[in-house]
Amino acid sequence: xxxxxVPTGATAQGRPAGSVRSLVAAIGSALGPVRATLSYxxxxxxLLGMVLALAIIWVGFGIVSGGTFLxxxxxxxxxxxxxxxxxxxxxxxxxxxxxxxxxxxGSMLGFLGYTMAMTQAVWIPQVLGLGFGQPYTWIVTIxxxxxxxxxxxxxxxxxxxxxGVPSFIVTLGxxxxxxxxxxxxxxxxxxxxxxxxxxxxxxxxxxTRVGALGEWASWILGAVICVGIVFTLITARRRxxxxxxxxxxxxxxxxxxxxxxxxxxxxxWVANSYPLPINVAIQYAQEHGIxxxxxxxxxxxxxxxxxxxxxxxTLVMTFIASRRRFGRYVYAIGGNPEAAALAGINVRxxxxxxxxLLGALVAISAAVQTARLNAAVTNLGIQNELDVISAAVIGxxxxxxxIGTIPGAILGAVVMQSLRSGMVLLLxxxxxxxxxxxxxxxxxxGLDTFxxxxxx
Amino acid sequence: MLTQPIEIPAVAPQRVPLVEMRNIQVSFGGVHAxxxxxxxxxxxxxxxxxxxxxxGKSTLMRTLSGARPPDAxxxxxxxxxxxxxxxxxxxALGIETIYQxxxxxxxxxxxxxxxxxxxxxxxxTLNDAAMESATRKVISxxxxxxxxxxMAVLRLSGGQRQAVAIARxxxxxxxxxxxxxxxxALGPAETAQVHALIEQLKREGIGIFLVxxxxxxxxxxxxxxxxxxxxKLVGTVKKExxxxxxxxxxxxxxxxxxxxxxxxxxxxxxxx
Numbered sequence: 107x108x109x110x111x112v113p114t115g116a117t118a119q120g121r122p123a124g125s126v127r128s129l130v131a132a133i134g135s136a137l138g139p140v141r142a143t144l145s146y147x148x149x150x151x152x153l154l155g156m157v158l159a160l161a162i163i164w165v166g167f168g169i170v171s172g173g174t175f176l177x178x179x180x181x182x183x184x185x186x187x188x189x190x191x192x193x194x195x196x197x198x199x200x201x202x203x204x205x206x207x208x209x210x211x212g213s214m215l216g217f218l219g220y221t222m223a224m225t226q227a228v229w230i231p232q233v234l235g236l237g238f239g240q241p242y243t244w245i246v247t248i249x250x251x252x253x254x255x256x257x258x259x260x261x262x263x264x265x266x267x268x269x270g271v272p273s274f275i276v277t278l279g280x281x282x283x284x285x286x287x288x289x290x291x292x293x294x295x296x297x298x299x300x301x302x303x304x305x306x307x308x309x310x311x312x313x314t315r316v317g318a319l320g321e322w323a324s325w326i327l328g329a330v331i332c333v334g335i336v337f338t339l340i341t342a343r344r345r346x347x348x349x350x351x352x353x354x355x356x357x358x359x360x361x362x363x364x365x366x367x368x369x370x371x372x373x374x375w376v377a378n379s380y381p382l383p384i385n386v387a388i389q390y391a392q393e394h395g396i397x398x399x400x401x402x403x404x405x406x407x408x409x410x411x412x413x414x415x416x417x418x419x420t421l422v423m424t425f426i427a428s429r430r431r432f433g434r435y436v437y438a439i440g441g442n443p444e445a446a447a448l449a450g451i452n453v454r455x456x457x458x459x460x461x462x463l464l465g466a467l468v469a470i471s472a473a474v475q476t477a478r479l480n481a482a483v484t485n486l487g488i489q490n491e492l493d494v495i496s497a498a499v500i501g502x503x504x505x506x507x508x509i510g511t512i513p514g515a516i517l518g519a520v521v522m523q524s525l526r527s528g529m530v531l532l533l534x535x536x537x538x539x540x541x542x543x544x545x546x547x548x549x550x551x552g553l554d555t556f557x558x559x560x561x562x
Numbered sequence: 563m564l565t566q567p568i569e570i571p572a573v574a575p576q577r578v579p580l581v582e583m584r585n586i587q588v589s590f591g592g593v594h595a596x597x598x599x600x601x602x603x604x605x606x607x608x609x610x611x612x613x614x615x616x617x618g619k620s621t622l623m624r625t626l627s628g629a630r631p632p633d634a635x636x637x638x639x640x641x642x643x644x645x646x647x648x649x650x651x652x653x654a655l656g657i658e659t660i661y662q663x664x665x666x667x668x669x670x671x672x673x674x675x676x677x678x679x680x681x682x683x684x685x686x687t688l689n690d691a692a693m694e695s696a697t698r699k700v701i702s703x704x705x706x707x708x709x710x711x712x713m714a715v716l717r718l719s720g721g722q723r724q725a726v727a728i729a730r731x732x733x734x735x736x737x738x739x740x741x742x743x744x745x746x747a748l749g750p751a752e753t754a755q756v757h758a759l760i761e762q763l764k765r766e767g768i769g770i771f772l773v774x775x776x777x778x779x780x781x782x783x784x785x786x787x788x789x790x791x792x793x794k795l796v797g798t799v800k801k802e803x804x805x806x807x808x809x810x811x812x813x814x815x816x817x818x819x820x821x822x823x824x825x826x827x828x829x830x831x832x833x834x
Contacts, residue, residue: 349695429687434670438678441667448629448665449679450650508669 152502152554156517163521167528175528178379182407184520184527185377186309186478189412190471191490192519195497196423197464199515200433202498203440204460205507206266206273210280211468211494214258215487217284219472222251223297223482226304244303251469258284259465263458273461281491288484298481308478309410311383314390317411317477321378324408328374331417332367339363377413378406412474416516419467424512426463436460440508496543497522500550578641580605580769581626581657581738586635588621595621596632597793603738603769608760609798610784611773612813617790619773620662623740626771627659628652639738653680656737660744662773664727668716672708673697675715676730700729704759705752721752728759739763742773757783777806777813791816807831 167175174180194211201208226247231238262280266273299305302312309317319327339359346353354362382390387405391398396405427433435456438446447453471490476482501518503510525546529539579602588596596618603609611619625632628649637644639655646652652659666675673693682689682696694711701708704725710718715726724747731739741760745753760770760783774780780787781801789796789812797818799809808819810830817826 345691349691431681431688434674434681434688438667438670441669445665445667448649450653451679
């Protein structure tokens with residue numbers, strides 16, 4: 107009559123994978139109301155998850171290190187260390203989104219850093235005979251570097267897009283070629299010292315000059331960003347109103363604005379809580395006629411220039427990715443290259459330009475790193491490509507294409523650097539650091555894939 | 563937009579075809595995928611294009627949509643010879659295509675797909691609100707229950723995805739529509755919606771090439787039926803002049819109705 111049937115629940119529980127899956131489902135349903143609120147706010151849940159993960163890492167290291175990790179000094183250094191990787195990661199996102207990869211960024215960074223060092227230390231002052239310490243040296247150097255970076259990136263992109271060689275191969279070749287070229291024309295020499303204005307880009311100090319905004323400029327920049335956030339929220343809301351679309355409730359808008367502004371001002375507060383080194387501060391006070399108080403001199407450092415540059419790059423790249431046709435096309439190509447071509451998109455040109463864009467960003471990072479070292483060395487940027495790719499991937503960029511955000515990659519870079527910096531504080535040796543970062547990378551992507559599969 | 567139907571004179575003694583394709587040739591390596599095919603299409607008309615797998619019907623349509631320019635032959639649009647070298651050229655001529663694969667960027671939302679390659683821009687930026695507004699309008703004609711305008715189309719149902727693909731084709735003043743298997747992935751209700759849409763588009767004076775495996779779809783919707791067989795055109799027949807058996811004979815045996823014998827038809831029924 108009726109054949110014996112196994113209860114479906116029993117089979118699901120019998121398999122370990124099933125029980126993990128049902129656990130995830132249970133957590134998911136428990137978070138249902140939270141998720142509903144978040145969708146109400148139209149907040150990117152993945153990005154929020156990453157912020158949460160970062161918070162856990164910070165608090166965890168903070169406790170274990172007895173508060174040192176969360177000191178302004180450590181956080182300020184962390185921000186500077188994250189900046190150069192974050193700048194490149196924002197460009198790497200677009201390349202991975204359009205189903206490519208760039209393995210050459212580390213070598214290219216070395217090559218561009220070297221070329222920029224030569225430009226300011228040899229070519230402008232000696233070959234052209236214009237002398238050292240010219241006020242324009244730093245900007246000419248940077249513009250030249252960015253142009254060269256865009257050209258070299260574009261060259262690789264051209265081979266990828268028009269010759270049809272896989273980007274993995276082209277940029278693997280680039281990795282070898284650019285590094286080889288450095289050794290060839292540097293002959294193992296270190297180029298130093300660099301132009302004093304240029305050094306400011308690294309966030310270091312030269313005499314009493316500091317590569318940071320200082321107290322008031324930091325606060326003002328924070329205020330400007332806050333105004334920008336509020337303005338963006340208001341215009342977006344107006345636009346949706348005008349077309350009669352549903353809008354977020356007003357309390358949600360106000361909350362988003364407040365949280366955003368609080369985060370920005372919090373960053374500025376931390377940067378301003380980090381004092382200049384005492385000898386620099388005393389010299390600075392003497393130069394500016396500031397009396398030295400008996401209980402010690404406290405001159406805020408403010409937001410470091412590399413971080414200011416990173417913020418600017420983030421802003422521009424986010425704008426390109428989400429508000430410009432080019433960005434839309436990059437995502438469309440990642441989602442379905444054939445569909446993009448049938449829609450009349452110039453796929454080849456778009457792909458080439460993503461590589462060119464990353465090349466320009468590599469030049470900016472190269473400037474930051476050489477400025478920080480006050481020198482160009484032949485092994486500059488070695489293994490940076492791995493950090494940059496990891497940052498993008500931890501930040502939610504998918505190798506299957508079409509998925510990834512710029513803010514995510516920036517956060518990814520900060521997460522990576524936080525792990526490293528925290529482990530350094532805890533005196534974890536460098537091989538162990540690599541093992542941990544490697545495991546975190548795989549675990550993060552695994553978890554993300556698992557959650558995404560479950561949500562479909 | 564379709565809200566302004568193209569005026570067709572009530573009496574049109576010498577109508578100019580919307581599209582004429584003459585002696586179109588497409589070869590892949592040594593294989594003639596399309597071999598000297600000539601077909602045409604008039605305003606407000608549906609021409610069904612049928613044939614077995616590999617008969618060349620999709621390849622023929624790809625020459626018209628700009629996806630694969632022909633190796634030889636001539637295409638005229640409203641009497642004027644045109645060069646269609648890429649999808650952009652075709653779209654500029656008002657030739658829109660709904661591909662069998664739908665050709666959607668799965669990671670983007672419906673408005674981004676509808677306007678892909680033809681985005682509305684404000685001062686230097688994409689105007690997503692304007693695109694969403696237009697998309698809501700055009701999709702509501704196809705599927706009033708469609709709500710997920712902010713969701714990646716990957717997560718939509720087959721019918722909703724189809725609606726996005728169709729919306730993209732009719733959003734931009736299409737004069738000629740190429741529909742490649744438009745109902746293959748649809749349920750009965752959604753198929754009925756597509757049929758109603760085709761009738762409506764016809765009344766608006768749009769010419770439609772309907773590529774389909776489904777002989778009943780083709781008989782329901784087309785005025786004329788063109789049959790392809792191994793890259794060649796077997797013939798173009800008026801729907802009223804033929805039976806489904808005769809069309810099947812053209813598809814399977816590659817013979818025009820005049821040459822079909824009763825023995826052929828018997829064989830068709832035995833194998834079918």
